[in-house]
Amino acid sequence: MSEKLVLIDGHSILNRAFFGLPDLTNSEGLHTNAVYGFLNILFKILEEEQPDYLTVAFDVHAPTFRHKMYEAYKGTRKPMDDALRQQVPLMKEMLAAMGVCTIEMEGYEADDLLGTLAGMGERAGMEVSVVSGDRDLLQLATDHVRIRIPKTKRTGTEIEDYLAADVKERYQVTPKEFIDVKALMGDTADNIPGVPGIGEKTATALIGQYGCIEEVHAHADVVKPPRASKNIVEYWDQAVMSKELATIITDVPVDYDFANAKIDGKASLYTEEAYLLCKRLEFKNLLNRFTVDAQKNHAEESFQIVKDQKTADRIWKKAEGKEAGFYVVEQGVQNQQLSLFDTAEEQKFAGLAISFSEEDNYLMVASQELPAEKLKQDLLERQELYAADLKPALAAFDLHDVPEEMRTRFFDRTIAAYLLNPLKGAYPYEDIAKDYLGLMIPSRTDLLGKQMPGDVITEKEADVLRYACWESYITWKSAAVLKEGLKEHGMEQLMREIEMPLVFVLSDMEQDGICIDANALKEYGQKLSVSIGELEQKIYEEAGETFNINSPKQLGVILFEKMQLPNGKKTKTGFSTSAEVLEKLAGDYPIVADILEYRKLSKLKSTYADGLSNFIDATGKIHTTFHQTITATGRLSSTDPNLQNIPIRIELGKMIRKVFHPMPGDLFVDSDYSQIELRLLAHMSGDEQLIEAFRENQDIHRSTASKVFHVPFDEVTDLQRRNAKAVNFGIVYGISAYGLSQDLNIGTKEAQGFIDSYFETYPKIKEFLDNTVAQAKEKGYTRTLFGRIRPIPELSSGNFMTRQFGERVAMNAPIQGTAADIIKIAMIRVHDRLIREHFRSRLILQVHDELLIETAEEEKEKVIALLEEEMQKAADLKVELAVGTACGQDWYEAH
DNA sequence: TGAGTCACG
């Protein structure tokens, strides 16, 4: 096999990393984000390619002669951001510490060095990779020189790869022709003028036809369009200069010896010196790479594909008595029958990866020889099953109402990782590997790009094998570490008794779905359309012109510039047109009232009327997805569609709920907790005043008003009650005078007065909140009654505002989180009893403090009793939990 | 892709 050379465009990658990452600083105040990002990209490349040679090229700081040439012509380069400039020497220091070969040369750009070295490597018979954020380098691509462009995404780094053929495919021109395209179209970022009037389209077309600018010039008389024809002659000198500017020099007289770029095993990269530097820069999650990397992971060598029953039987036999990690490969099957529309896709079981030792990692592909049904059965006979992501696996296996005996055999590593750190948006296996095992391994996008494993399981078998087995292997290997972590943090019980059982409840709820009256929904949407049309015309008349009312930008211009309305509050990008602002103007200006109305109706139509109809399946049902590992506090979230934000506060919006109905002949039972968060506050603070108010079952806001404003309970005015209610909300959210003043439209002084009186009335609550914040500052996290933690890194921020935010979060998280824990417990118990006591009734939805059940008429009374009982008894507090229940033929009636 | 807006608890 030929040797591999990796060349890195130093400044370009630093630049990418700098702008792609938030501004990290270490405790010395050094900016470190660019170095950090660079290292991550470097490690990823090393991991993927395992090159034999590595070199990083830098520009020398003085401008090169080519830019001088142009600067004389026009303009200068932008100066570098100071926070980035500081990091250049730091990066060089790091590379030196790691023993990485670097190169820079007076008079030449990094591009030229890269081009020259790439050519040298190719001629020496190597496979070359050039890593840069700069598309100019695409001109260097050949069959053996690959240009790799990293893109920093939310989910990590993705790399676009270009061999010569890929450039041709993507840009319709060869790498050499790419130079000429650039010469014509120009590049402002690179100070290449190009030819005026020729953009990307024309340039590509012309070069595609003629091959180079000289030929285009020679045929100028027949070149189309006319503007290009004229300008190619008129600006010919500029075109020639642009070509020169765009051309990367590939014959720089470099003093370079591959021997200096040789990577001598891991040891020379992961040096003591580099380790210490990483420590100084506080790259904590890079550190374990230096220590653990010595024991390189060999699991991948054992990944094996299995397609016949005989081999599978042997494997299952070998796995007996062992814990197994598994990952289910699903295949999207387009199914016209499935939906009223053509968008629905059914997920079908396509394969199963299992892991039960360092050497035993298999992907079993479902087929005639290896039936899906048999694979499922064999898997489900295992005693200890570690799932990469259990809920979708249950759906793929078509498992409902799983008996307890089977439920307790599962452990979901994604949920475990979520409990240990609920702040991450996602828990992909490569993060688990890095955070808990100190392993750096390729991610899904590295292996499969944007493609879904199930969709390419036949065409890209080897890649899917790698991906699926990494999933199962990491699941298997990390389980022990994650369990240990849960134990250390006192969250074993939370995991075992709440989160894991809940997976099965949510799975059943999702699979059951909820019935929707599609026709009624359509009619509702049509009615909205009519009203929206009328309002639209009216608004245009009032404005004296037509414009896009949905564009805050255009709307701002119309209202605050053209019509000169007062009070133009600003956002970062222009005038604020939020409801808060507009409501203040609505009384004086009819157009503003109409716009508010228009906004409301548009929202209802686009998000609910039209939005929901896209999710109705062939049986007339909607199946939301509940997410158990998203929120920082422990709540669930709901997507595709979100059924936790269906309108209720305004009547017209609430009408939507009439289209949500039970199965024919059945009815809905809906219970919600009353004031659960304030009850929890009473319990957790132990404040006698608040506890007593709840025990006496008083109107809690009136009671608060009476005490805070020192008026008899019966003489509390509406305004006083409203103010007290806002304070109660504020307390739960982590009170601030400013926030309260905004909510009540009063001054901050007055708001602070309310808060002071409140804390005088309820001293234990103040004590509790202060205590919670203090503990959070000390430990770095808060905890719910059931042990769930929420880390609050903001509390140690140097920024005052950020720290304040951290304090509010610290006050809110234990309350919101405990409420989330409690309703989860209730859900598990309700679901369990409905199955165990053989009810036909099903739990359908959860909306944070509300549970919706679909029930048969004859079960109604028993189900109401069951639901209320389990919700009330879910937690035993100093104040009882109160539940309100309603029934009905649709969700409107039942809530 | 991010910002603005708005629906819910």
Place this chain on the structure above:
DNA sequence: ACGTACGTGACTCAA
């Protein structure tokens, strides 16, 4: 002096 209430997700526009 600072300039925000806590937690979510979907849609739209305009780069």
